[in-house]
Amino acid sequence: MAAAAAPMRVPGMLDANLRVRGRVPYAMDLNVVGMLHAKLLRSPYAHARIVSVDASRARALSGVRAVLTGADLAERDDIYPYYGPIFRDQAALAMDKVRFAGDPVAAVAADDADIAQAALELIDVEYEELPAVFDVDAALAAGAPIVHDEPPRLGQTFADIIVRAEADTNICNHFKLRKGDVERAFAEADHVFENEFTSPPVQHVPMETHNCVAWIDAGIINVTTATQMPFAVRASLAEIFRVSQAKVRITTPTLGGGYGAKTYTKVEPIAALLAQAAGRPVRIHLTREEEFVTITKHGVKIRMKTGVTNDARIVARQSTCWFNTGAYADIGPRLIKNGGYATGGPHDIPNVWVDSYAVYTNLPPAGAFRGYGVSQAAWAYETQMDMIAAQLGWDPLEFRMKNLLEDGQAVMTGEDMFDAHFKELLGSAAERIGWDSAEQPQRTGSKVRAKGLACIIKGTVTPSTSTAAAKLNEDGSLQILSSAVEMGQGAETALSVLAAEGLDLRLDQVSISRPDTDVTPYDQGTSSSRNTYSMGTAVRMAVGDIRTQLLELAAAELEASPDDLELVAGRVQPRGVPDKSIAYGDLVRGSRSGNLLANGVYASKGGLDPETGQGIGSVHWHQAAAAVEVEVDLDTGKIDLLKYHAGVYAGRIVNPVQAELQTEGNIAFGLGQALFEEMIFDGGQLQNGNLGDYMIASMEDMPKEISLGILEHIEANDIHGIGETSLPPAMPAIGNAVYRATGVRITDLPITPEKVLRGLRARAAQESAE
């Protein structure tokens, strides 16, 4: 693949104008003729046996076209109504038991949503309540109620690194990392610190909740759905309906945000099953309240033990992570790997030991969430870094600088670090915030200011596969077939830029397809900040092939060597001789092939040994740092963010405006999770499952001053995803600043005013006792 002479720059999203005018259609805007509307009846119990479901009154309601219960699914042998990317442990409708408050037990498709809703109230379900577990300690206690009576059915995906769950335990999966000899290293360390850190489950809150339309047409199961992973949904539906994947067609318009919530199968099976039952298209569109119990970020408890020497070198770290994966595994078994190894941090630590567990409980399922376990890990290790520094009187910046990875040093998963920029990122962040280790908190009245830092490493899904195709038309315009999902992050713009510059075309000469699993090539999913790099690489490979074909055609025409030719503005010419140039379209027509076709396949190596967690953890490593200045009101505990610097390594920046917007989005996500986001359960019942009671960051909460340091090294010719990278450092940077301002160390997110005040009172009590 030949690099373009100079990177093309594009001002933001190509369709920004249409987006702000509401002219971009989402899945929910699709109106299929004859379409019905579906509603789900959900369990009020966190754990119960379904004794009986009587839907006869609902079926009799005028306007109701189909009603399905778990029993309807259980009795059929033409379907296999289970799904889940790792374990097939979730049924389209609960059949024997419900496992969380919100688990769907029946579904209705009706002429409109009101009728469907009314029908739900006519379904009589008899439950026998069972003892339940909600936190990982209870779930792992001896004699705990077991969420899944038998080991869940194993799927194929990622089977290499998954340990099969055993019966009679709530451990869904266990990831192990064994590097060096932690026991000896702890024994030899000058200081050993052991602390516990927790993060709560939180919500993704995409503006668009889960929704899809399913219809079965000429034997083909069609679903237009707001998913980040059309091919995973296709595989799932093919399995459920016991048909070949060629008979399932998933199409995906632009998404109204994803953030991991829309990875893997969610509402598609029940919509398709209802469409089949009703013989009509069926839409399902979750309410915000339903969205809250559909998928969450993992709540987690991490016990972290770190050994350091007197000269501030980290020599060993041992972590035990208990991820609360809720009632169904979703991608939990894989996420605990990333979250587990991430506890090794961006540090050159010779001895690392990790046990990371996914634990079933009777909470809503937890899955992928922007940051993918790394936020939880970074909260632990970057908080502990400051705790150690404070304890030993070290400058937190210097302590980090001494240990941050450099090229050639081994990361926690064993491979050599390359293209490392941690020190540059953290150093720059510290400078931008005016970091001075000698600086004391500045107090004005009840308000006190201080600064905090954090620096993180994040892997991207590995191995990683994206494939693409390119089609050069007879007028020289270019069409890219890609299954990348546009979800507001600018995927299509980025791919347009990469495609256009590969052939020196204008952006209006390029189109990027939307995912349509019938025709667009496989992509594993738009997640893990992988798209611009992985799909971008596949697109560049396909376009590079087209470029080669053009050069060969022109070489034959011009009786020249391809090496002596260049591509300039849609034409091929002998270098520097525009008079002899030939338009691409003329070359295509001359080839008599109607179009030039090419494919690009990006398939990385990678994967970890299941016994040691060593191998290739990430195709490359995402790197970020944050520096923040907070102001804490000692009377109220309220925390304001005065200054915030986000530093992230981009390799090459494909779209500067989007790179900045993505990073600002991470700040908003980060401060929300740092300061107030938390799903609160009481006996498995969500107490704040709506956007009135559940707080996300508003513009009001944003830092007064934001500076962005999106680090670019074009010469590396590598693109690093930045969709999530600057999120994980936000929470510990804020926590560290709050500690420096108040002396209150909070290890359980979020850092609420109540906790700050409690901490201040405890400190005061301790000081007065001393």
Add this chain to the structure above:
Amino acid sequence: MAAAAAPMRVPGMLDANLRVRGRVPYAMDLNVVGMLHAKLLRSPYAHARIVSVDASRARALSGVRAVLTGADLAERDDIYPYYGPIFRDQAALAMDKVRFAGDPVAAVAADDADIAQAALELIDVEYEELPAVFDVDAALAAGAPIVHDEPPRLGQTFADIIVRAEADTNICNHFKLRKGDVERAFAEADHVFENEFTSPPVQHVPMETHNCVAWIDAGIINVTTATQMPFAVRASLAEIFRVSQAKVRITTPTLGGGYGAKTYTKVEPIAALLAQAAGRPVRIHLTREEEFVTITKHGVKIRMKTGVTNDARIVARQSTCWFNTGAYADIGPRLIKNGGYATGGPHDIPNVWVDSYAVYTNLPPAGAFRGYGVSQAAWAYETQMDMIAAQLGWDPLEFRMKNLLEDGQAVMTGEDMFDAHFKELLGSAAERIGWDSAEQPQRTGSKVRAKGLACIIKGTVTPSTSTAAAKLNEDGSLQILSSAVEMGQGAETALSVLAAEGLDLRLDQVSISRPDTDVTPYDQGTSSSRNTYSMGTAVRMAVGDIRTQLLELAAAELEASPDDLELVAGRVQPRGVPDKSIAYGDLVRGSRSGNLLANGVYASKGGLDPETGQGIGSVHWHQAAAAVEVEVDLDTGKIDLLKYHAGVYAGRIVNPVQAELQTEGNIAFGLGQALFEEMIFDGGQLQNGNLGDYMIASMEDMPKEISLGILEHIEANDIHGIGETSLPPAMPAIGNAVYRATGVRITDLPITPEKVLRGLRARAAQESAE
């Protein structure tokens, strides 16, 4: 490309069940939200200057959302509102002049079709009528009114063989064929015959009339249209809207018949222009009456001069063909080439001279029609063959047999014939019908029976380009990306068979895409009986590449040579060792590429020299024969078909049931055109433009006995299209039988009872005079 062990056989169309139950959606079934309905105001005059159009009252009508007139288009420089595959001589709406009765002058988009229709009546158009020409003689007479004042704008397509029309003439185009020395050959011939033959314009009568829905969405011009040529429509709209082809998306569902009527651009421009004007989706769906004036078969007059020796060898043929192409060229300039060279017939004639003209008149445009000019040519030469035989007392069968082409003999366009089966086809047809040259007409009461024969050659569009892509999924199922148009002929079934057998898959493991110009690869169009061969070849190439990839993956896995492996039922195995087989899906997963991708490009050579008509006329030659027994009622002139044998060469038969149905369809088309189909004009006004007055064949008219001889030679590993091939011999075979029954030779189609009775009376008068 590896041939499958044994051809797969499939019972008819895969979706036949859905089709007969009305479950297959057509373009007209698409309902886009907010869609408007369009109607066209058409000229009542055959030729007139548009003095003024006042649409103000129409625009004011409630429910009217957009009104366009020619003036609205003429004043814009952001569009180029002309189209036409060869000459851009047709405007979306007439601007300066109307050129046939039915030429659209204004268009309305409204909330429903009734409102749009009502609005048409509120548009006031002032015309200044002009003298007009309706037949080729009048059009070519000195001082004739000129249909196009200036030479039409030349397009790019097929530009190599098109002679630019001159001003001040109604000759739209002129094709020349010059082979050998006809002058000398006529001089040396023992007998020279010269006759004139005519065919009238007729209708295609697809059950589905022209229709489309257009909408402009995020800057993309989308049209879902019932077309046989999505890519030609795309090119046309890109030109009209002055955008790159990447910004126009044409999608095509199954068609309700095409027969050539749906080749090239028709209703799409005005629908898209209305959609743009209204800012809403717009459907246009022609009534049957509008369909009659949208596109027709070419009426033609052919003067044919043939020289023969006493031993029944044809030594020279000279033809002059005047094709009445109507008011706009459409594909006329190319059709006259095929119709012109086809007058050379399936005979080994050393000296051939053809002048073939497309002539503009003030009739509705003529274009592609099943048989593509060859029906008109065959009507001439196969009628003349019998006239010569009758005159010289030869057996028409023997006369033909003596002259039919064999392998290695030069066809009229100069290249060597190969894979010739004319003699086999005709011999078999004669045998099946019980041909006996000594047999006399059998009379019973007023009814008399006799038999007739014909044999034809037909070229397929050359050069010919189809491209396809294949995608093998991770469950081993296969998806084909093709722009082949399914129009009831079974394209998808045929391609499914070819794709499935290439990998030894079941048909339910294969999907064939519908055309979507954004993503499916280029195809020049589903026409010319080319799809199964051309697209089939492209598909087989793509699938062959997948096969190679599978063998290589398996070879690596099994540590074997690919040559020692075989594909059996979705698995690769060492030959004869199923125990070691690996499923395709496992090989795909092992490759980590998510899917295997491959492209297939079929691009034939070919083309004729514009001065001599010599070169490569057809990638291969389609061959057919017909034999018929008729019964003519001498009192009424009514003709019944008692027995009909259709013989056609198929190479390999991909789908036996469809092959038979296609051939039966040709019989229906052929007998209609032989016996009653004719568009009757009076002063340019169509007199029978509806299915009450215009007769097509009904089941009642079908031959009492049909026998089909679909000749297969699998070893040739070639597929010959049969969609049209058996149509051209129908008319002359019937005409020849009627002559043998009655002694009445009719040279102007159709062979109506009136003409038979007139002929009988003339013969009686002549006999009584003698």
